[in-house]
Amino acid sequence: MDKKLWLNDKLLSYDDAHIDSCDRGFTLGDGLFETMRVCAGKVVRLEKHLARLQNGSDVIGLALPWKNDELHEAICQTLRANQLENAFVRLTVSRGVPSVRGLLPDAENANPSLVIQAGQFDGYPPELYQRGVNAIVSSIRRNEYSPLANIKSLNYLDSILAKQEAADMGADDALLLNTTGNVACASAANIFFVKGKTLLTPPLNDGALPGTMRAHVTNDIGPKHGLAVIEQSVFSADIFEMDEAFLTNALIGIMPLVSVDRRTVGSGRPGCITLVLNK
Numbered sequence: 001m002d003k004k005l006w007l008n009d010k011l012l013s014y015d016d017a018h019i020d021s022c023d024r025g026f027t028l029g030d031g032l033f034e035t036m037r038v039c040a041g042k043v044v045r046l047e048k049h050l051a052r053l054q055n056g057s058d059v060i061g062l063a064l065p066w067k068n069d070e071l072h073e074a075i076c077q078t079l080r081a082n083q084l085e086n087a088f089v090r091l092t093v094s095r096g097v098p099s100v101r102g103l104l105p106d107a108e109n110a111n112p113s114l115v116i117q118a119g120q121f122d123g124y125p126p127e128l129y130q131r132g133v134n135a136i137v138s139s140i141r142r143n144e145y146s147p148l149a150n151i152k153s154l155n156y157l158d159s160i161l162a163k164q165e166a167a168d169m170g171a172d173d174a175l176l177l178n179t180t181g182n183v184a185c186a187s188a189a190n191i192f193f194v195k196g197k198t199l200l201t202p203p204l205n206d207g208a209l210p211g212t213m214r215a216h217v218t219n220d221i222g223p224k225h226g227l228a229v230i231e232q233s234v235f236s237a238d239i240f241e242m243d244e245a246f247l248t249n250a251l252i253g254i255m256p257l258v259s260v261d262r263r264t265v266g267s268g269r270p271g272c273i274t275l276v277l278n279k
Contacts, residue, residue: 004081006074006116011081023113025094028103029155031113032056036075037121037250038087043075044250048212053093055210056151061105062095062112071114078116088121088251094154124252129278132256132270133172133247135186137236138162142176142184144207149184152209163187173247175236175260178207182233186247190214191257193234194244194266194273203231213248221254221277240264244271246278254278 007017024030034049043049050068057064066074075089096111140162143149162174166187175191178184184207185191192214193200199222202208222229239245245257245265254277256270 001083004078005118006078006114008114011077017115019113019115020097022097023094024096024098024105025092025113025154029153029157030060030062030105031092031094031154032060032062033090033092033152033154035250036089036091038079038084038089038118041079041085043072043089045212045216046072046075048215049091049250052152052210052212053091056153057093059147059151060153061107062093063110064093065112066114074114074116075118078118082118084118084120086120086122087118090117091115092117092154121251124255129256130270132258134259134262135173135175135257136166136169136171136261138165138174138176138187140165140174140176142178142207144178144180144184144205149207150204150210159187173257175239176207177236182206182235183239184208186257189247189249189252189255192217192246192248193239193242194246194271195242197226198228198230200230200232200234200242202234206233211248212250213253217248217254217277225273225276227273242266244274246271246274 002013004011004013005017032053034053036049037044050071079087092115094113095105096113099106099109140158162176166174174187176184183191183202190208190211204210218229239260240263243266247255247257256274258265258268
């Protein structure tokens with residue numbers, strides 16, 4: 001089957017799809033993205049993803065020329081063209097090709113680029129959730145004062161370097177502290193801690209991304225199971241006082257975190273509350 005993607009206003013084969021080398025998304029990382037999960041042909045929490053995309057566009061001053069229903073239709077066409085029912089979708093928006101070079105965006109001649117890619121995704125292996133993942137505390141700090149901390153910017157180099165640091169040390173992931181030493185997030189996930197019957201998660205002003213799965217746990221899953229959910233700063237040393245920990249994002253769902261810097265979190269195994277929330 002000829003694999004297709006959506007580029008700007010139509011479906012194209014990968015061989016026929018081309019982005020201008022002067023596009024600011026490529027040259028400056030000037031843009032946004034969303035990664036979404038598709039189950040049985042339905043995009044999970046689509047409205048939340050598109051709301052975050054709109055918020056990000058407001059933050060960076062990039063007016064999106066597409067309405068939400070147009071983006072939804074483009075996603076659906078991409079899924080149908082690739083005959084996908086269970087998939088990931090990556091939606092990328094850049095500021096496009098500038099009329100003049102330089103850092104300052106050209107608001108009068110804005111022409112954003114849109115790319116939608118999709119691929120088969122049936123979830124991560126069950127054994128990964130059964131054993132949990134291990135992490136290090138990265139030497140990379142999350143700048144909680146940056147406007148990029150709370151949006152899905154195309155500039156992901158801090159997370160890339162943190163993930164590489166983890167891989168070099170034989171770990172699955174990296175936790176990023178903010179400039180004051182509080183836990184902000186993992187390389188591409190939010191983090192939750194379990195203490196008794198309470199879920200703790202770093203607040204957005206500590207540098208956490210407003211994740212769609214984070215919101216689902218905070219507003220829906222946690223309260224459904226009778227758990228109090230509190231946004232609270234967590235200092236790195238406090239990690240080992242917690243009963244359990246888990247990571248969340250749109251693709252991994254709820255992933256148990258069982259050790260940090262080779263020290264166990266809780267029992268060192270996926271905790272009972274984490275396992276219940278993950279059902």
